[in-house]
Amino acid sequence: MLKAKIFVELKPSVLDPQGKAVTNSLHNLGFEDVSQTRIGKYIEIVFDSSDKDAVSSEVTKICDSLLANPNTETYRFELQETKS
Amino acid sequence: MKVSVITFPGSNCDHDAYEVFRSRGHIARMIWHKDHDLQNPDLVILPGGFSYGDYLRCGALARFSPIMNEVKVFAEKFGLVIGICNGFQILTEAGLLPGALMRNSGINFVCKHQMLRVESSDSPFTQGLAPGRLLSTPIAHKEGNYFIDPEGLKALQDNDQILFRYCDAQGDASWEANPNGSLDNIAGIVNKGRNVLGMMPHPERSATESVYSQDGSFIFEAIESFFDGGY
Numbered sequence: 002m003l004k005a006k007i008f009v010e011l012k013p014s015v016l017d018p019q020g021k022a023v024t025n026s027l028h029n030l031g032f033e034d035v036s037q038t039r040i041g042k043y044i045e046i047v048f049d050s051s052d053k054d055a056v057s058s059e060v061t062k063i064c065d066s067l068l069a070n071p072n073t074e075t076y077r078f079e080l081q082e083t084k085s
Numbered sequence: 086m087k088v089s090v091i092t093f094p095g096s097n098c099d100h101d102a103y104e105v106f107r108s109r110g111h112i113a114r115m116i117w118h119k120d121h122d123l124q125n126p127d128l129v130i131l132p133g134g135f136s137y138g139d140y141l142r143c144g145a146l147a148r149f150s151p152i153m154n155e156v157k158v159f160a161e162k163f164g165l166v167i168g169i170c171n172g173f174q175i176l177t178e179a180g181l182l183p184g185a186l187m188r189n190s191g192i193n194f195v196c197k198h199q200m201l202r203v204e205s206s207d208s209p210f211t212q213g214l215a216p217g218r219l220l221s222t223p224i225a226h227k228e229g230n231y232f233i234d235p236e237g238l239k240a241l242q243d244n245d246q247i248l249f250r251y252c253d254a255q256g257d258a259s260w261e262a263n264p265n266g267s268l269d270n271i272a273g274i275v276n277k278g279r280n281v282l283g284m285m286p287h288p289e290r291s292a293t294e295s296v297y298s299q300d301g302s303f304i305f306e307a308i309e310s311f312f313d314g315g316y
Contacts, residue, residue: 015232018192018266070142070178072185073232
């Protein structure tokens, strides 16, 4: 079995109000050297197959069709052998 | 006029839209999102709400509802479609309108009456409304911050696809009057074919005498005169 660890991130050109609010909170907590926070999504999908090429192409299709919005987001992923 | 209002799991403005059209003397029907038949409407409404709990992204899952195939075919044949609030989000996710609706720049859910400025009368939804005309309509959303890349924005501007902008009571579409950080104060756009409208404000919540504003009814009057052959 393969586990896909998928990271969906906002494009650099897209403002991230959540990230900005977190930066402000971190400054309030005393972490003054924090210059920027960007918030994205982390998604895990487990596949029955162990064929990395096939799963990689499937994950790409999944991200393009649903998990990431190409207008505002980019994605990357890694595959890992897993038992469950 | 025959109006089909789609109900997705989590829609919550479907009855408002239904009631407005019914009370104006039209044949309004509620269509469940799993249906495959729009029932031959003149106008389709994708209502506001929180379809699929806004999971993943607002509107991202609703676009895969079975009825959306019919909505796409209807839109391609130049049938009129309005997506209000969550409906606007669904239309962008479905690719029927360009761009995306992001988290409000102020992070918070914004619920208030907001002034809109009509930008173009060149559409079935705004015909007869002079550019510069102000409408007071409610907004209620957390993801209404319209975003599109610079080329896309230029295309919207060049093709006169921006129908409504957020403005203040004097009609100034200033940054201060922008409730959600929306690019270019965009509150509503049409597709290139000018038959698909997406807007964050709620005309259906401001179209009866029992509520604070009736300005939403101007949009419905424009659509009615379109079907009377006035466009």
